[in-house]
Amino acid sequence: MTTTMTSSFPAEILHRAAALLEQRRRPLLISHPRPDGDTIGCALALRLALLQIGSQPLLACVHPIPENVAYLPGAETYVSDVPEDVDIDLVIAVDMSDLSRTGGIYKDAWCGKFPLLVIDHHATNDAFGDVNLVDPDAAATALPLAALIDALGIPLTGDMATCLLAAVLTDTRGLRTSNTSPEVLRFVGQLIEAGGDYAGVMEKTLDSIPYRQMRGWAVALDRLQLDGQLAWATFPLAEKIALGIEDHDDLDLGNLLSRVAEAKVMVTFLEMRDGTVKVSLRSRPGYNVAWIAKVLEGGGHHQAAGCSVTGDLDAAQARVLPLARQELAQHPGEGLGAADSATFARVSARR
């Protein structure tokens, strides 16, 4: 079956993207570092679609595929490095807002010889491709991608639908986010009708947290702080080393903290081995954290964004928390009263 996705980008862009995929036979599909279900699920769905029209796609991601999406069909074909003599004729960036998010897989001198197709949905996308199939209103890259697969006339198989389900269910945190529109729910329904394994994705991708990661949540929650409507947690490198957590492991702390009831803006600080701190920002609807990530040379969506800052945890907090407070100050008088929030802050600020 095919989907009936409508998207907010012009039909001309869809046709240009489809034409590129029809003309080129050896595309390189790149997923972003610290990959999530959207970038992996979409690349895997597109791989299956392209195989149907006789293409030979190559998938690359600089980091290992996380356990919660490693079961998806084709995940074992990912490579982490692409030698420059590999025979490709098209590059496709999946679920990323700028070229740096290819994690170094895109090398200008080599990849620059081939057309670059960007399939994405980040509010901060800077249109870095030759063709940019970017829908900032889409809840996941899976939606513009499904429109593209549809435009190619390729029927959805059960496996493709399962990969797309992993993508859309990850980015909507299991259909929880405020951009979970009727269109998204209809899309999910179509994917289930096409044979997608909804219950399997819910169980394996969303509800299976590796023990190591859950121990990591314990560390982060123990260090959770609340000041007014701002919640944050730091995660020192020593704790990561003690738990055997690598820098590329995505502990999903951003989404964990996004549930603190009193908070409108939530920030996690994860100390890295290279002297940087990975910052994840989340916000309640109506509050925007994309601009904060963008100011710090990262990117993302209004309600979920990220960046890396140089320095230790104290330096990172000193840089990011004032910006988060600036966003909160745009909405005076909303949420808890000042007296209530001061009480919460005293009770919760253990560190």
Ligand code: AMP
């Ligand atoms: P995270 O906090 O890593 O879960 O990321 C939240 C959102 O921001 C995701 O959509 C990421 O793709 C995006 N994002 C995270 N880090 C960066 C970065 N350094 N540059 C651009 N976008 C990012």
Ligand code: MN
């Ligand atoms: Mn992503």
Ligand code: MN
């Ligand atoms: Mn995404």
